[in-house]
Amino acid sequence: MRLTHIKLAGFKSFVDPTTLSLASNLTGVVGPNGCGKSNVIDAVRWVTGESNARHLRGEALEDVIFNGSNARKPVGRASVELRFDNSQGKLGGEWASYAEISVRRELTRDGASKYTINNTRARRRDVVDLFLGTGLGGRSNYAVIEQGAVNRLIEARPEDMRQVLEEAA
Amino acid sequence: MRLTHIKLAGFKSFVDPTTLSLASNLTGVVGPNGCGKSNVIDAVRWVTGESNARHLRGEALEDVIFNGSNARKPVGRASVELRFDNSQGKLGGEWASYAEISVRRELTRDGASKYTINNTRARRRDVVDLFLGTGLGGRSNYAVIEQGAVNRLIEARPEDMRQVLEEAA
Amino acid sequence: TRQRFKHTYEQINDRFSAMFPELFGGGEAALTLTEQDWLTTGVRVMARPPGKRNASIQMLSGGEKTLTAVALLFALFELNPAPFCMLDEIDAPLDDANVARFCDLVRTMSDKVQFIVITHNKLTMELTEQLHGVTMAEPGVSRLVSVDIDTALGMAG
Amino acid sequence: TRQRFKHTYEQINDRFSAMFPELFGGGEAALTLTEQDWLTTGVRVMARPPGKRNASIQMLSGGEKTLTAVALLFALFELNPAPFCMLDEIDAPLDDANVARFCDLVRTMSDKVQFIVITHNKLTMELTEQLHGVTMAEPGVSRLVSVDIDTALGMAG
Numbered sequence: 001m002r003l004t005h006i007k008l009a010g011f012k013s014f015v016d017p018t019t020l021s022l023a024s025n026l027t028g029v030v031g032p033n034g035c036g037k038s039n040v041i042d043a044v045r046w047v048t049g050e051s052n053a054r055h056l057r058g059e060a061l062e063d064v065i066f067n068g069s070n071a072r073k074p075v076g077r078a079s080v081e082l083r084f085d086n087s088q089g090k091l092g093g094e095w096a097s098y099a100e101i102s103v104r105r106e107l108t109r110d111g112a113s114k115y116t117i118n119n120t121r122a123r124r125r126d127v128v129d130l131f132l133g134t135g136l137g138g139r140s141n142y143a144v145i146e147q148g149a150v151n152r153l154i155e156a157r158p159e160d161m162r163q164v165l166e167e168a169a
Numbered sequence: 170m171r172l173t174h175i176k177l178a179g180f181k182s183f184v185d186p187t188t189l190s191l192a193s194n195l196t197g198v199v200g201p202n203g204c205g206k207s208n209v210i211d212a213v214r215w216v217t218g219e220s221n222a223r224h225l226r227g228e229a230l231e232d233v234i235f236n237g238s239n240a241r242k243p244v245g246r247a248s249v250e251l252r253f254d255n256s257q258g259k260l261g262g263e264w265a266s267y268a269e270i271s272v273r274r275e276l277t278r279d280g281a282s283k284y285t286i287n288n289t290r291a292r293r294r295d296v297v298d299l300f301l302g303t304g305l306g307g308r309s310n311y312a313v314i315e316q317g318a319v320n321r322l323i324e325a326r327p328e329d330m331r332q333v334l335e336e337a338a
Numbered sequence: 339t340r341q342r343f344k345h346t347y348e349q350i351n352d353r354f355s356a357m358f359p360e361l362f363g364g365g366e367a368a369l370t371l372t373e374q375d376w377l378t379t380g381v382r383v384m385a386r387p388p389g390k391r392n393a394s395i396q397m398l399s400g401g402e403k404t405l406t407a408v409a410l411l412f413a414l415f416e417l418n419p420a421p422f423c424m425l426d427e428i429d430a431p432l433d434d435a436n437v438a439r440f441c442d443l444v445r446t447m448s449d450k451v452q453f454i455v456i457t458h459n460k461l462t463m464e465l466t467e468q469l470h471g472v473t474m475a476e477p478g479v480s481r482l483v484s485v486d487i488d489t490a491l492g493m494a495g
Numbered sequence: 496t497r498q499r500f501k502h503t504y505e506q507i508n509d510r511f512s513a514m515f516p517e518l519f520g521g522g523e524a525a526l527t528l529t530e531q532d533w534l535t536t537g538v539r540v541m542a543r544p545p546g547k548r549n550a551s552i553q554m555l556s557g558g559e560k561t562l563t564a565v566a567l568l569f570a571l572f573e574l575n576p577a578p579f580c581m582l583d584e585i586d587a588p589l590d591d592a593n594v595a596r597f598c599d600l601v602r603t604m605s606d607k608v609q610f611i612v613i614t615h616n617k618l619t620m621e622l623t624e625q626l627h628g629v630t631m632a633e634p635g636v637s638r639l640v641s642v643d644i645d646t647a648l649g650m651a652g
């Protein structure tokens with residue numbers, strides 16, 4: 001299963017619909033300080049089930065919705081979609097027969113949050129289960145390393161380190 | 170008052186007596202990962218009164234004494250000395266008349282720690298008082314910024330931030 | 339489940355102690371257990387850079403810590419690859435020699451693992467096969483632009 | 496002592512709100528109070544990079560946070576210079592444009608303040624008038640070597 005696209009709209013500083021296409025296994029993201037690179041990491045953590053606003057550098061979950069700039073007004077909705085190529089059928093369970101898998105999350109200012117998998121309404125639990133056993137989502141979430149956070153992996157307390165190993169099993 | 174020399178002996182990876190001379194107001198320190206650059210920062214914090222081993226990346230205060238390498242045996246003593254040019258008489262109090270000020274700290278494996286100012290035995294309190302009201306020593310210690318620590322200055326809780334302002338007064 | 343954890347631990351430990359000398363050009367590392375009982379034991383990291391006696395994580399330098407963490411991360415990936423691996427400026431504390439070793443390892447692992455790396459480092463940019471630039475030409479609004487390595491260097495530095 | 500704190504706060508706040516736009520090329524920043532009473536109030540930092548609406552520290556990027564912290568640090572130094580200022584790889588999260596602005600400010604302040612900077616960044620090395628190299632030619636043992644800028648680049652990168 002390969003990630004082919006990350007689509008953002010109204011998510012943090014990505015107010016306009018934006019698609020990051022990932023054609024190769026070695027993709028770089030560059031740009032000046034404050035331009036929005038780490039917001040892409042937050043988007044991936046959010047769509048894969050992150051429910052603690054502090055882990056997304058905000059106070060409340062609504063802080064992921066674009067809240068305006070000098071020239072633009074705040075918007076009412078944020079959405080992120082990950083598209084995977086599953087043509088090798090690597091993903092187990094009910095989604096094994098799909099050649100393409102899309103996981104999407106949407107949030108409106110009134111707090112209504114919605115997950116969908118391949119355009120079918122899903123619960124957060126379904127999304128977490130989809131990635132269960134890989135380093136994505138879950139407590140240790142070692143597949144997405146935030147800025148300045150890699151050293152935490154080895155500075156963890158012994159019982160937390162055990163948890164990281166158990167998730168990778 | 171200008172810092173003119175930092176002298177280390179037996180301190181962390183600086184087992185041989187080493188003198189860093191500071192002729193200009195813009196000095197750079199460079200070198201590969203793990204070569205000992207941040208150990209110089211630890212040395213300056215230590216000689217100006219740091220008493221918490223964790224702030225020096227150790228478990229016990231004896232961890233600042235060179236504890237050996239593949240080819241060298243551990244030594245029994247660590248010492249650091251700072252030399253200042255006080256020819257403008259900026260430093261107040263009893264040391265105002267000295268053209269040069271030397272602050273030194275020494276530690277042996279049996280735990281005996283000794284401070285001296287201009288070769289006269291001093292207490293930790295005397296060293297801390299020497300730098301009182303500047304950003305050196307004290308709780309906030311903003312004159313020496315450790316690796317990765319600068320963001321803490323603005324992420325501090327409001328009551329701790331007040332303390333930083335009060336020290337600078 | 340005792341057996342299961344023992345098996346996982348041994349596999350990750352093997353990979354970790356193999357990755358470490360590759361990244362450091364020598365030295366050794368291992369995962370150690372805090373107790374006898376597989377069911378309740380915690381796990382600690384021991385790492386000894388080449389030529390040094392120290393093995394505690396606390397005494398490592400900034401760059402040494404990052405490189406040790408990368409060795410463990412890649413060991414976890416070898417055992418159980420996630421769909422992709424996203425790294426945000428993980429190369430920031432590394433000197434050029436260590437960035438080069440890091441890039442070599444990423445290149446080798448990219449046969450099995452998909453990497454997305456955010457970086458300001460020229461060497462890491464040169465490792466990638468595709469580069470996306472993010473700009474805020476309109477203040478406060480992020481936009482993607484396609485870049486080649488020279489433009490990328492101009493943007494980030 | 497109410498008067499004293501009020502006076503200190505106003506002086507640092509003035510310096511901080513002047514330094515910030517110099518480092519960011521615009522925008523604004525200030526120290527805000529949490530209560531009415533000068534005797535018990537805490538202090539918070541508000542920072543708004545140019546073109547953005549956000550003013551909370553939490554939402555700043557890695558580089559924006561570092562630059563804001565440097566603005567506050569230099570404001571403290573202007574008010575009450577310590578004998579020297581030692582900075583350990585403070586430029587690591589900054590892009591080249593911000594490193595250049597940081598260097599300009601350090602150069603200006605070096606009339607009154609003595610700086611000792613540990614760095615891997617070429618631009619910051621070029622700012623300094625004297626460079627010390629630290630090597631571990633003998634593994635585990637640190638030694639000082641005198642370097643010029645080209646040797647320094649070879650060592651650190």
Ligand SMILES: Nc1ncnc2c1ncn2[C@@H]1O[C@H](COP(=O)(O)OP(=O)(O)OP(=O)(O)O)[C@@H](O)[C@H]1O
Pocket residue numbers: 011012013031032033034035036037038039040063064065066067068147478544547549554555556557558559588
């Ligand atoms: N909800 C939101 N609406 C609008 N802008 C936002 C929102 N949340 C965050 N931002 C903006 O995003 C910017 C931070 O972006 P990000 O952290 O991705 O930068 P970066 O490219 O990673 O920079 P650096 O290289 O410094 O790490 C901040 O300036 C912040 O104002």
Ligand SMILES: Nc1ncnc2c1ncn2[C@@H]1O[C@H](COP(=O)(O)OP(=O)(O)OP(=O)(O)O)[C@@H](O)[C@H]1O
Pocket residue numbers: 180181182200201202203204205206207208209232233234235236237316387390392397398399400401402431635
């Ligand atoms: N008491 C001691 N005796 C001998 N060596 C020590 C002692 N304490 C620390 N060290 C060694 O010093 C090294 C760390 O040095 P330091 O943190 O200064 O590196 P650095 O030059 O700052 O590197 P980086 O660029 O990665 O930040 C460690 O490898 C550690 O083994």
Ligand SMILES: [Mg+2]
Pocket residue numbers: 037038147426556557558
């Ligand atoms: Mg970032």
Ligand SMILES: [Mg+2]
Pocket residue numbers: 206207316399400401583
């Ligand atoms: Mg260091």
